[in-house]
Amino acid sequence: MTTTTEPAVTTSQERQSRNPPGTEATKAMGGPGAQALRRRRRADALFSYAALTPAFIILLGFTVLPFLLSAWRSVRNPAGEFTSANYERMLNDGVFHQVISNQLVYTAVTVPATIAISLFLAVLGTKVVRGRSLARVSFLAPAVLPIVAAGTIWVYFYQPNFGVLNGIARAIGLSGVNWLGTSDTALGAMMVVAVWQQAGLFVIFYLAALLTQDPQLREAARVEGTRAWTFFRRVTWPLLMPTTLFIGVIATANSFKQVDLVFVMTQGGPSDSTNLMLYYVWQTAFGQFRQEYSAAITVMLVIILLLIAIAQIRLLDKRIHYR
Amino acid sequence: MTITTMAPRTSVADRLMVTLAWGMALLWVFPLLLVLIMAFRDSPTNLSPLDGWTLDNITRVWGAAAFETFLRNSFILVVGLTVTQIVLGVLAAYVFARFEFPGRDVLFFIVLAQLVIYPEIMLSENYFMITRLGLDDTLLGVGIPYAASAFAIFLLRQSFKTVPKELVEAAVMEGMGRLRVLWRVYLPLCRSTVAAFAMVSVSFHWNNFLWPLIATRTNDSRPVTVGVVRFMAPESGIDYASLTAGTLIIVVPLLIFFIVMQRQFVQSFMRSGIK
Numbered sequence: 001m002t003t004t005t006e007p008a009v010t011t012s013q014e015r016q017s018r019n020p021p022g023t024e025a026t027k028a029m030g031g032p033g034a035q036a037l038r039r040r041r042r043a044d045a046l047f048s049y050a051a052l053t054p055a056f057i058i059l060l061g062f063t064v065l066p067f068l069l070s071a072w073r074s075v076r077n078p079a080g081e082f083t084s085a086n087y088e089r090m091l092n093d094g095v096f097h098q099v100i101s102n103q104l105v106y107t108a109v110t111v112p113a114t115i116a117i118s119l120f121l122a123v124l125g126t127k128v129v130r131g132r133s134l135a136r137v138s139f140l141a142p143a144v145l146p147i148v149a150a151g152t153i154w155v156y157f158y159q160p161n162f163g164v165l166n167g168i169a170r171a172i173g174l175s176g177v178n179w180l181g182t183s184d185t186a187l188g189a190m191m192v193v194a195v196w197q198q199a200g201l202f203v204i205f206y207l208a209a210l211l212t213q214d215p216q217l218r219e220a221a222r223v224e225g226t227r228a229w230t231f232f233r234r235v236t237w238p239l240l241m242p243t244t245l246f247i248g249v250i251a252t253a254n255s256f257k258q259v260d261l262v263f264v265m266t267q268g269g270p271s272d273s274t275n276l277m278l279y280y281v282w283q284t285a286f287g288q289f290r291q292e293y294s295a296a297i298t299v300m301l302v303i304i305l306l307l308i309a310i311a312q313i314r315l316l317d318k319r320i321h322y323r
Numbered sequence: 324m325t326i327t328t329m330a331p332r333t334s335v336a337d338r339l340m341v342t343l344a345w346g347m348a349l350l351w352v353f354p355l356l357l358v359l360i361m362a363f364r365d366s367p368t369n370l371s372p373l374d375g376w377t378l379d380n381i382t383r384v385w386g387a388a389a390f391e392t393f394l395r396n397s398f399i400l401v402v403g404l405t406v407t408q409i410v411l412g413v414l415a416a417y418v419f420a421r422f423e424f425p426g427r428d429v430l431f432f433i434v435l436a437q438l439v440i441y442p443e444i445m446l447s448e449n450y451f452m453i454t455r456l457g458l459d460d461t462l463l464g465v466g467i468p469y470a471a472s473a474f475a476i477f478l479l480r481q482s483f484k485t486v487p488k489e490l491v492e493a494a495v496m497e498g499m500g501r502l503r504v505l506w507r508v509y510l511p512l513c514r515s516t517v518a519a520f521a522m523v524s525v526s527f528h529w530n531n532f533l534w535p536l537i538a539t540r541t542n543d544s545r546p547v548t549v550g551v552v553r554f555m556a557p558e559s560g561i562d563y564a565s566l567t568a569g570t571l572i573i574v575v576p577l578l579i580f581f582i583v584m585q586r587q588f589v590q591s592f593m594r595s596g597i598k
Contacts, residue, residue, distance in 0.1 A: 041423075044501075045425065047501050051414040051415060051417065052414070052415050054411050054414070054471070055411040055412065055414065055476065056415075056430070056471075058411070058470045059434070059471050060433075062449055062452065062467070062469075063440050063444075063445060065448075065452075066449050067445060067448075069448045069451075070445065070447075070448050073448075121347055123340075124340055124341075124347060125344060127337060127344055128345070135348045137352075137581070137582065139348060140581065141351055141354070141355040142355075143526050144577045144578050145354065145358070146548045146573055146574075148532045148548060148551070149573065152566055152570075153358065156563060157354075196351070200351060201523075249439065250438070252439070253440075253441065256439075257441055259533050263533065278443070278446075282446055282533070282537075291447060294447055298444065298446075301444060302440060302444065305439045305444070306439070306440070308439070309439040
């Protein structure tokens with residue numbers, strides 16, 4: 001028996017057969033060069049599967065498998081019968097609707113704002129010459145503060161009676177606001193903290209990209225008398241596109257798993273105006289012990305995330321040519 | 324790396340930008356500064372810089388909770404996770420970058436999808452999972468869902484792809500095996516990406532909160548962020564002196580790490596191709 005093409009081996013078979021290939025390949029037709037090439041290819045593939053196995057056990061075991069288990073749990077009732085009750089409940093759950101709407105606002109505002117502000121900080125950071133290390137470390141400060149601690153400190157800033165913000169407001173003759181205690185302002189106040197916190201991490205990515213930009217470009221623009229803003233819009237911004245998309249993907253994902261800030265700043269209140277998806281998942285599972293309903297919400301969350309991810313990866317592929 | 328060695332032709336606009344930069348820097352560092360100061364103040368309303376300094380907050384908080392255990396746990400967790408993520412990530416990224424094998428694109432797509440679906444989204448199921456494995460309330464249970472990082476695989480693959488083919492071929496000619504090529508050719512060229520990832524990972528896991536809170540029940544396995552939360556219990560009103568002192572204890576090790584690594588940090592990001 002001869003093999004003229006690479007046998008289509010399935011992943012699991014490859015993974016199991018660890019013994020070095022060759023006995024069959026030597027019997028195969030073709031010149032010695034082709035034989036050696038084929039043998040090496042098989043060995044490469046075997047090596048690849050072996051090298052991927054540990055990472056994939058973890059990746060599949062703690063994301064894909066739990067997702068399947070969640071999906072399974074969400075369509076069964078405590079008696080073990082199939083039901084769509086958990087998904088029907090979503091349709092009539094006012095809190096869930098509120099949570100979805102909060103989440104969409106939160107993502108739609110914090111992601112572009114984070115991108116804009118980190119870029120702004122990075123541009124400012126490149127202008128500082130004297131003491132630039134100090135300036136950069138300052139921008140990074142939120143990244144060393146645990147979100148739970150940062151959130152609590154901002155609670156103190158927002159505090160209606162002795163908080164810093166209302167102190168300033170009163171000093172310039174405005175009346176104070178109970179920032180976190182009012183439904184209209186609570187989500188906004190939390191988003192400010194989220195952007196402040198995230199920009200502190202992402203500024204480093206933009207800073208790195210800006211500092212490695214070819215100085216000849218700027219020099220050429222200067223010789224031609226290009227205005228700074230035009231140069232930024234036509235040269236710098238397009239060159240930063242890969243960074244921007246990368247930050248966009250990570251920031252979007254982060255926005256959907258934001259729960260620490262909700263936890264310490266508002267616990268979702270007042271009247272669920274700051275309740276976000278993952279916090280609601282936590283609430284229904286560990287606060288109200290409605291595991292089946294929580295599983296259904298998790299499934300929805302993953303579906304939304306996957307749709308966004310696919311759209312973003314498409315965009316990424318189109319704009320960036322990773323060979 | 325020097326940025327501007329051009330003639331100091333600072334315009335008004337430039338000077339304005341520098342001023343604005345320092346203003347923003349202050350705004351960004353302010354909460355951290357506040358922690359560093361408040362932790363040593365006996366009263367938040369006493370604004371005099373001359374008196375009211377104290378070490379009582381620190382000693383009281385240190386005595387009120389098992390910080391030695393918490394810090395030890397955080398340290399083991401962060402070091403263990405970062406090392407594991409790098410080892411698993413390097414192996415996976417290497418084969419994605421260098422070899423062709425059936426199913427590669429599908430497998431890489433799974434990795435890309437994990438960039439957005441983090442383990443913490445699967446709170447309940449992962450909690451049941453580690454319970455089933457008998458790892459609930461252990462450090463291993465806190466760490467294991469994160470042991471492989473899609474982010475690490477993605478970043479390292481990007482970096483490994485920039486390694487010149489000629490170098491790899493030359494190494495193969497010399498008879499180096501696959502792991503040796505990885506160790507002797509790929510890793511030395513991509514050291515800065517590894518460093519950049521390590522720093523992001525250290526900061527993330529040192530500060531991670533919700534998952535460790537769910538996965539642990541006793542102080543023996545709690546990291547420092549979960550340990551400090553008892554000082555934030557909002558029912559009893561927040562005790563800012565204790566909170567800031569507790570935060571200080573969390574932040575100082577990380578802060579020292581970042582300040583020591585600051586130059587390395589920016590440079591590794593610059594060289595790592597995360598741009």
